[in-house]
Amino acid sequence: MIPYGKHFIDQDDIDAVVDVLQNHNLTQGPKVPEFETALCHYTGAQFCTTVNSATSGLHIACLSLGIGTGDIVWTVPNSFAASANCALYCGASVDFVDISPVTFNICVDSLKAKVEQAKELNCLPHTLIVVHFAGTTCDMQSIHDICRKYGINIVEDAAHSIGASYREKKVGCCEFSDMTVLSFHPVKSMTTAEGGAVLTNSAELNQKLILFSKHGITRDPALMTSPQDGPWHYQQIALGFNYRLNDIQAALGISQLKKLDGFMEKRRKIAQRYFDELAHLPLTLPSAEKLLEHSWHLFMVVLNIHDRSDVYRQLHNRGIGVNVHYIPIHTHPFYQQLGFKTGDFPHSEHFYNNALTLPIYPSLTASEQGKVIESLNSILS
Ligand SMILES: *Cc1c(COP(=O)(O)O)cnc(C)c1O
Numbered sequence: 001m002i003p004y005g006k007h008f009i010d011q012d013d014i015d016a017v018v019d020v021l022q023n024h025n026l027t028q029g030p031k032v033p034e035f036e037t038a039l040c041h042y043t044g045a046q047f048c049t050t051v052n053s054a055t056s057g058l059h060i061a062c063l064s065l066g067i068g069t070g071d072i073v074w075t076v077p078n079s080f081a082a083s084a085n086c087a088l089y090c091g092a093s094v095d096f097v098d099i100s101p102v103t104f105n106i107c108v109d110s111l112k113a114k115v116e117q118a119k120e121l122n123c124l125p126h127t128l129i130v131v132h133f134a135g136t137t138c139d140m141q142s143i144h145d146i147c148r149k150y151g152i153n154i155v156e157d158a159a160h161s162i163g164a165s166y167r168e169k170k171v172g173c174c175e176f177s178d179m180t181v182l183s184f185h186p187v188k189s190m191t192t193a194e195g196g197a198v199l200t201n202s203a204e205l206n207q208k209l210i211l212f213s214k215h216g217i218t219r220d221p222a223l224m225t226s227p228q229d230g231p232w233h234y235q236q237i238a239l240g241f242n243y244r245l246n247d248i249q250a251a252l253g254i255s256q257l258k259k260l261d262g263f264m265e266k267r268r269k270i271a272q273r274y275f276d277e278l279a280h281l282p283l284t285l286p287s288a289e290k291l292l293e294h295s296w297h298l299f300m301v302v303l304n305i306h307d308r309s310d311v312y313r314q315l316h317n318r319g320i321g322v323n324v325h326y327i328p329i330h331t332h333p334f335y336q337q338l339g340f341k342t343g344d345f346p347h348s349e350h351f352y353n354n355a356l357t358l359p360i361y362p363s364l365t366a367s368e369q370g371k372v373i374e375s376l377n378s379i380l381s
Contacts, residue, residue: 087129
């Protein structure tokens, strides 16, 4: 079976992990800060706090912004559940803004209309979490302009988009947001097995991110409420979590990050070939306009006339592990219990009902991709 996505591990990655096992601390050693510095370098952000998953990262991003009971957080339905769950963890409530049927990212016009309505009703969101779906960056300038006008914070869920750029700067630089959250789950663009990071340019937010990811405990005399009893002294000054990444994971991350631009090049080449060889079929391809800015975490097509479930089954029968992204968050039973209904966000639902995720990953061979294209040709024409 050709999967839709796959991590890429080489001997350098293995050596980096073995080196930690043989020569370093397994946690709280030098590799975590080294990885954080490397991520700042790569993205252009000033501060980075690594965490054990993007889900944890989204949680502490919300906590650091002070999100709590009574607050409202908006995100898009067309994402993984973690993009919305993080607000609920903090006691806030969640609402959604539908996607654009063209970019499959948050629809800026819907956002604008919803914000104006919320202003009238005095229920503006505290924070907007945007998702750069599949690796296409959102229209951050417009989103930033709208949110700044109404005092809404912005968090970028960039689980799909490390390696992507927006206006010649890397995703993660936080030029148009308060924080950006990355994921290093194996199916994402680079991996630490499980892992994530939160990037920001705010020293104040970063201090909170560090606290919340480490039990709320500090050893920084400047943060402690009394003079230190001695060099061993620490204080818990907030209720935090153990969300740390470990040094084995960080060593893998450092090694993977060095290869990220190479991964991006391979993904772009695969995307280019899909554009070239699928254009005549009755399906909607992603926008090719931003081919070079896109991280191509996912390559999605929308079927125009064929039944998606049927095409999915036929491809699986031929050994092609296409996937479907995403079951809209508001249609999950848990969210339906909160009052959301199918039909609430029609563009996300239409996309879900007709989209297919084709295989794309650095080690996908030309002949494997040829098989995907050939199968689509024979099923759809
Ligand atoms: C994968 C993913 C997450 C969660 O990432 P983890 O590191 O697995 O916690 C969050 N948001 C989006 C959009 C994702 O695709």
